[in-house]
Amino acid sequence: MSPEKTSAKQPAGIISLQGVHKSFKGRKVLDNINMDIMPGESHIVIGLSGAGKSVLFKCILGLLRPDRGAILINGEEWFTLPIEEKLQRMSCVGVLFQGAALFDSLPVWENVAFVLRRQGMNKPEARERAAEVLEWVGLPDICDKMPAELSGGMKKRVGMARAICHRPDIIFYDEPLAGLDPVMSDVITTLMKRLHERMNVTSLTIAHSMKLVREFSDRVSMLYEGRIYQQMARHDIDSSHDPVFKQFIEGRADGPIQFTFSGSDHGKEAT
Amino acid sequence: MYFLEAIGDAVQRLAYALGLYPLLAGKVIVRLRKPPWFFPLIIEQCEMVGVQSLPVVLLTAVFTGMVLALQSWVAFHRFGAESMIATIVSLSMLRELGPVLVGLMVAGRVGASFAAELGAMRVSEQIDALWTLSTDPVRYLVIPRVLAAMLMMPLLVLLADAIGMAGGYVISVYALDQNPHTYITNSYDYLELIDLYSGLFKAMVFGTIIGLVSCAEGYYCAGGAGGVGKATTRAVVVSAMSILIADYILTAWIFK
Known part of the structure; x- marks a missing residue:
């Protein structure tokens, strides 16, 4: 979804992110983030360390300016x-x-x-x-x-x-x-x-x-490799079969998300 | 290739560092046009910059005046012009030594404190917290500090001038047996108002430099505790160097 198209649409959420991109020194930290948070909702963003959660948080609060995309709070883009x-x-x-x-x-x-x-x-x-x-x-x-x-x-x-x-x-x-x-x-x-x-x-x-x-x-979004990888209601968490999401919620080192450490039995070098 | 890359990196870092000061200066100027101005914070900072710097500044001034009188005596004694010591002490203190030495002392004491304080607030997210609490950090943190440094420096220099001249008087009269009446007369007879005003104007410029450089280093600080340390060092070094460079430019401009 391109930010140009979405910015014309009336946002449904009290917080609405539309095609948000943010990079640091050429490294994409947030890549086309789209998210709507409804009034009265409790939304939790999870993700690995370094996945871009804090950058997302700072962008929403207006502490960092996204490279592209729109962030609307109560229907207004505060950056402008x-x-x-x-x-x-x-x-x-x-x-x-x-x-x-x-x-x-x-x-x-x-x-x-x-x-x-x-x-x-x-x-x-x-x-x-x-x-x-x-x-x-x-x-x-x-x-x-x-x-x-x-x-x-x-x-x-x-x-x-x-x-x-x-x-x-x-x-x-x-x-x-x-x-x-x-x-x-x-x-x-x-x-x-x-x-x-x-x-x-x-x-x-x-x-x-x-x-x-x-x-x-009430709802959970998982941020992975700069994107919203999964978004679901709380009661769907345990029924998810996605291997990356399951690895994260179960807190396992072995799985599709691979880590390299000396003497590791679990992971090989990340590709 | 590596050499060119290294030069490129160095130029980029320098441009980034030099860009911070005008950037913050611009923000300060834009915000000064409209309230709120946080007067209690300005007064609090004036107390910190002015009153708390007094011991360091006055001690520096009194010994500078005393040394100046002693050194001048050695030189003037060789051709019997000891009566000119008073003029040399008062002219040097008012025009150069007062503003420059006070500037360097304040850069060390206050500049380091500004950079460390704002740097610590940056890395512990207190500056971000100010934004989220509906408060502009530039207005709340930077403007009071810059204004305090700008306003307090001329007052400190005025006192330093007086104390420095008094130091010169004490040495000349009590240690070098000069006539007190002649000393006082010679202190003032050859002075012009521009000598005093130029020193006070320089002090105001130096205060502004210290405030802006130190606040910029702290405000844009990154990299945790190590970053705060580096920012503090840079604040003192850049402020001191800028004072010496600005002193030459101002002297050349005022007394051309």
Whole structure:
């Protein structure tokens, strides 16, 4: 599907990617990505490390400009907008970054209420709202702590509180469970599910964890060699017979995706 | 062939590096036309650039003034022109040594801090996070730093000039037995306003160079912790070299 043809079509999804291409130094990272994410849907993008998930994530957020194609959010292509309007529209989006990306120089409550303060809310009110959201993610009484004083799991939850404090319509999660212990992973997954159900938000998640896919997704896309290799509803995951997809969800080193490592019994040199 | 490729790569890297500074300067100029300007952040950065640099700057200035007086005495004593020490100290401090030495000190202290801070924010995705939190990182991070460096440098130089001249006075009067009244008179009699203004103007230009170069290095930093280290080094080196080059160009232009 060419981007020229598709850009004239009214997008069906709240997020719509049409023929998105992105290369770095001649290497194709995203190759003709077409994807529609419906309002209220929880969509998870899975794929091997280096498959282009983070590049896709950054392109959708407007942090990287695609070489070709269109990315529409709420039916609008943000790349064509002036910076001020793009930033204004960003308020409908909340993002949880892989490392939480909290601002080191601000206390927790100012991190959480960052957008509210930018929108002109006064300090006491913003602080109160931040405290409420922090309590919701299970972190009461940490308003005045600095990010450096928090553990990885706490940072993730503060990051989540910051992502939802301004009540966005769409939430992006970049590897939300990366680097967490199993218990904290379950806490974050539970919070994501609660958030999705109660706030009726649309979610786009980049993940490796099949547990998260099974518990949190409505639909799954697998990114492989820069393309959307498979896209399916969550309940179809286990019935897929595609060997590449099966290898990924089963987490096996042997299979059609081959790796080379010294003394390997599994793979031969990738061709 | 390999040689040509190596030259091509080097030219490409240089063009990329040199392109960063005008690119960021353009972004800053475009954004300065419209609010928001984040005044509290500008004041915070002014405190960081101005107040926190004072000890380093004043210490440099006082010893420079003292050494200048001593060295000038050695030379002028040979032909009995010791009374001119005051003029040499004040002219040198105001026109050259004040702005250049303060510029180099601030490039080392503040430039490194700007590049490291923004570089760390870049590699830990905090700059990306600012975008997603409806905040323009150039307005929020870069403009306050560039403005603070631009505004604080002339003030630091003004103080450095005064302290440097005072250092020269102390050495000349108390160590070299000069007449205090003659020293003070000679300090001011041969000065013109352009000597002061040119130094302050240079300081403002140097401040802008430090702010832009250091912020560009940090803002466009890539490559994890190693990248932040390299960006910090480049920020200091490029700022210092640019100050020396700009000093020659400005001197040639102002006093032509």
